Amino acid sequence: MSHNSFGHLFRVTSWGESHGPAIGGVVDGCPPGLQLSEADIQPALDRRRPGQSKYVTQRQEPDQVRILSGVFEGLTTGTPIAFVIDNQDQRSRDYGDIAQTFRPGHADLAYHLKYGVRDYRGGGRSSARETAIRVAAGAIAARVLGGGVRVRGALVQMGADRIDRAAFDWAEVERNPFFCPDPAAVLRWEEMLSAARKAGSSLGAVIEVVAEGVPAGLGAPLYAKLDAEIAGALMGINAVKAVEIGDGFASAALTGEENADQMRMRADGTVEFLSNHAGGILGGISTGQPVVARFVVKPTSSILTPRQSVNRQGEDADVLTRGRHDPCVGLRAVPVGEAMLSCVLADHLLRHRAQNPDAPTVARLPRN
């Protein structure tokens, strides 16, 4: 049963509210004997952390992670790895009116209808702050995947403005506050985002995550399909409204001939794919090609422009959300998307190993 857990053999359970004493997670099922310490997790958290540029929320959360169990003398023990991140910057005064009025685009009304009781401070459980837990879990997943698998993400569209794919440069991603792989787009986006912030508005975004070095054979034919579980994991990130694998939405407009990823044998006996429309997954199972997924983050719902809404008493009530918010939450979703992809892959790696311990991990075929 998944309420606040995901994964099957590499299983992450998350807890915590934005303005409670702490948030935390438990990773259960991590293999023993892996090197792990806070130093492996903190850099991933730091990438996601607010307050790092003028383009994201100015809240100051140090987001220091502490491991409380499951690691002994620097090695994982195979028992649950619990970690906690204390909440420090809890300016509850910013959020007072949320207690009464439901912010459009937010979870406020839905929580109220479902639970009756809700911790409205800073969005409580529905706050994007919770994604820090996913990022931490993703760092542990990366250990499980090992050095041969590389998971990276980039912002490929802000608002309606897409990057130039021909200019895609992974190195550029680390050089700007947008995780943008196209230097020309960076310049445009700086202007767009400043303008949006000044206007009390916000922008959506599209994030691309890519995993290279994924072993062939991860996934399962039906319902535990690798692509289905990636879709669920990415759609489960706050504010995400769409997910695609490989060519995704564009594949509707391809012909069958165009869409087929043709194959040739390489001299070394491995299979070479001549294209990757499929995004590395066929029939729900990885082929060894890079796994490519994209997801869409809607514009931040917390905006300074007033919107029509209703309150707990059943009255019309306009709302505008003061406070320190990201004008484009999509930016900070990049490390979250990387983490979710890592977690799904780690889970499927363990599942594959259980059922098929002797399967080949690269697409190699016998040659005479």
Next chain:
Amino acid sequence: MSHNSFGHLFRVTSWGESHGPAIGGVVDGCPPGLQLSEADIQPALDRRRPGQSKYVTQRQEPDQVRILSGVFEGLTTGTPIAFVIDNQDQRSRDYGDIAQTFRPGHADLAYHLKYGVRDYRGGGRSSARETAIRVAAGAIAARVLGGGVRVRGALVQMGADRIDRAAFDWAEVERNPFFCPDPAAVLRWEEMLSAARKAGSSLGAVIEVVAEGVPAGLGAPLYAKLDAEIAGALMGINAVKAVEIGDGFASAALTGEENADQMRMRADGTVEFLSNHAGGILGGISTGQPVVARFVVKPTSSILTPRQSVNRQGEDADVLTRGRHDPCVGLRAVPVGEAMLSCVLADHLLRHRAQNPDAPTVARLPRN
């Protein structure tokens, strides 16, 4: 653990290969006391069945479902409902070469790498034939949801050609073989599909599924989010490459003001949403608005145009797929999408009821 099962409280387990003796499923967790017989399931299967127009595969599978357990004197008993559909039209001769050569775009190579052994006849487990099981399960899910919830689907794009949203007419969907809600598009699609078939090619498609009357409160904040589970369920359908909820991909280009679904109180004390960009889900929880999702089906990979590939022996080998295939598998995915949405909603209805038996099911707020 989900290998070939999905759902938690309304749980579907599927089994069977395209050319084995039968395919079947088990629905576990269905509440007792619901009226159910084969007559409730067969119409849904008939909608999905091949051989009904010249635009779909000409295989003749009567797809007669038989219930083997869980129903007594016309009522569900609360015990597992097993059903089976015998395979009849198993022309294995059509598929002989698939045993050796991996068809591009199909699961052949991925299965071979993962399992070593595979039932290659007609695609075996990866055949779209399995979707009949989902459709049958969806018909049972519809009983659980009851008459107040209406789940419908339509094809809204074929190839690159989209319907005119202004012409959307649900009644039209049942009048043409494309599940198309726009009469003008029907005429264009007939030509497109005939042309694709003659060219030995195939087309992709986009399907929209809508659930009206969904109670507020279904879903859970994190990881069991309603939208995340819908995404996983739809992405798990054969050949699906993208999923979106509400405005989906288009929401990237909206501003925060545009994207906010504003609210006003109705005279009867219920909340009126002034738009539905969110697709009926906020924070992973249904709001009572229609749940709207779309998914993209890639063009049929079985085409008559030869493609470059490799074989089991590790040799280059071209492949073209003879036999009776759908030039646009997206057509028959419409009832499958409806079924998956129904199953996810039924599962979440039971889950919601367990945790929040007294929650309101419509967005009603107290008024003085």
Next chain:
Amino acid sequence: MSHNSFGHLFRVTSWGESHGPAIGGVVDGCPPGLQLSEADIQPALDRRRPGQSKYVTQRQEPDQVRILSGVFEGLTTGTPIAFVIDNQDQRSRDYGDIAQTFRPGHADLAYHLKYGVRDYRGGGRSSARETAIRVAAGAIAARVLGGGVRVRGALVQMGADRIDRAAFDWAEVERNPFFCPDPAAVLRWEEMLSAARKAGSSLGAVIEVVAEGVPAGLGAPLYAKLDAEIAGALMGINAVKAVEIGDGFASAALTGEENADQMRMRADGTVEFLSNHAGGILGGISTGQPVVARFVVKPTSSILTPRQSVNRQGEDADVLTRGRHDPCVGLRAVPVGEAMLSCVLADHLLRHRAQNPDAPTVARLPRN
């Protein structure tokens, strides 16, 4: 979620009622490439089958199993293995009064209160007939465990009469209709059982199941403990009221010194245990010693002696159960216990392999 499923990676789903058209099961997660056919399952079913001696029910059910999926050209494919057993001897006339009156010791009243609707014919879902599915699944589990693991069961107590442990002989188990390992007890039990049958009474029993060759390391510290899952699996067999591991109940009366299974090193570098009070499991994890469990089956509740009861209308009503019943259902529980132990071990073998692929499988320690 387990309604009618058990296991996590080797997952069994069961369906069917005693007097419906068939009963069946789905084994999901079985590794590919294992030799499997009906001939591997049928002998196990034949051991459990009624009508084989005068000491068990005289119903004639051929219990012929048919595999419907998951096996191709004699090998498992890694996809779900569905199997079905048709019901043939459905003398519903024997059971007419059960529709109205709740038999003491049976599930009748509990089902009525829980579900409202129930298939009362032959006990419906609660019939011991369902255990055939477990036995079939156990035969598949045995394939997963491989030839190195041997799972056997024996009846070690009938009524209050225990076997002489000093006379325990596994070969004897196959020579008598009681699965009794002590020839002297066989003679006594024949008399006891004949007397019980003539008196319209019934007897309880204790079954011991032993698995030899179990790899060390199966299980997990908490909640997925091997002993906890064995206990759940055995207690879930119809009519079972107690389960013990190793010395079990007797361990309450041991001192700490007596209970400690001391260890010495063997010349070959493996650990020798000087006793097996623990039944092969420490801290929830197998040690490589034989896994030993026992379970208690209450006397058959279907007896010819009238008992006081009530009926659906809320009236007092006496009941006696005519028909063809086992005077000691414990007999036929022996193969069921073996099967459940096999299934739990197969599941844990896969789980262990996922998390600890390189762990030693025997208790071997480094020697200088």
Next chain:
Amino acid sequence: MSHNSFGHLFRVTSWGESHGPAIGGVVDGCPPGLQLSEADIQPALDRRRPGQSKYVTQRQEPDQVRILSGVFEGLTTGTPIAFVIDNQDQRSRDYGDIAQTFRPGHADLAYHLKYGVRDYRGGGRSSARETAIRVAAGAIAARVLGGGVRVRGALVQMGADRIDRAAFDWAEVERNPFFCPDPAAVLRWEEMLSAARKAGSSLGAVIEVVAEGVPAGLGAPLYAKLDAEIAGALMGINAVKAVEIGDGFASAALTGEENADQMRMRADGTVEFLSNHAGGILGGISTGQPVVARFVVKPTSSILTPRQSVNRQGEDADVLTRGRHDPCVGLRAVPVGEAMLSCVLADHLLRHRAQNPDAPTVARLPRN
């Protein structure tokens, strides 16, 4: 997947090692709107806490629980309830030799074989200290069950010495350090336990747990049987070797007539059972009678008498366990057993409500 979690809808995840910084748990699935604070949990922990009499370990662990999430303004919110108990009295010096030598009866060797790495300090993950988490979860489960369900436990046997059932007095349980319901047995057990401690020995025990007021209908026919899940939950407690429901082991020696719990109608239309051999469960489903279970705790494995063992280097090595240990761990298992029974019942209450929201909760039948 259950590694370190249990329950399905009321789901408990546990983490932590005996000598790490803390232990903790997450309860996911708790309904919203229940009053809950640390004050509801602490009394249960205090009952289990060490150092309270001379008959238990003299370690001083205040076992102060802190709730970190899922509660807002004194009410549960329906989101995960995380709680933590800091470890304070970590005298690692007592345990130094465990790093090298495997204590008989303990999990040491099994962990070493399974994981390679283990936190040996105080038994690490396998320490009975973890049971504090279960007790805390049980206190939350009690809130879910509500005031109508009363779960209590008692020690009914120490070593080979059983209480006099005729003298059973629940009030006495709270008056002595043994949770013993028989004043005469208390006097004997004081002597027994003092003698065992002086001899460097230890004693086993049998605990009985009883739940009154359990609604009828909890459980499910197969694999999710209430008795099966109780058995798994109790067998999963540290050092438990046997579990029985109702008459349990004794039921083997009953006749069918004796074992049948006969029924009569009461004047108020409810069913009266004339006995409770079944322990309140028939066919895996509660009947509304008290649920009665017993479990056996083996004698403490940590004893001062030297035992033969082996070490990590593969050498023979004797071991005796100094330090502060319970001479009868069974004593402190009483609140743990109560907690596990409460958790299983709470989980099944939610599951029942999901599938059968309108089922009667008492055994009431229509009367004319």
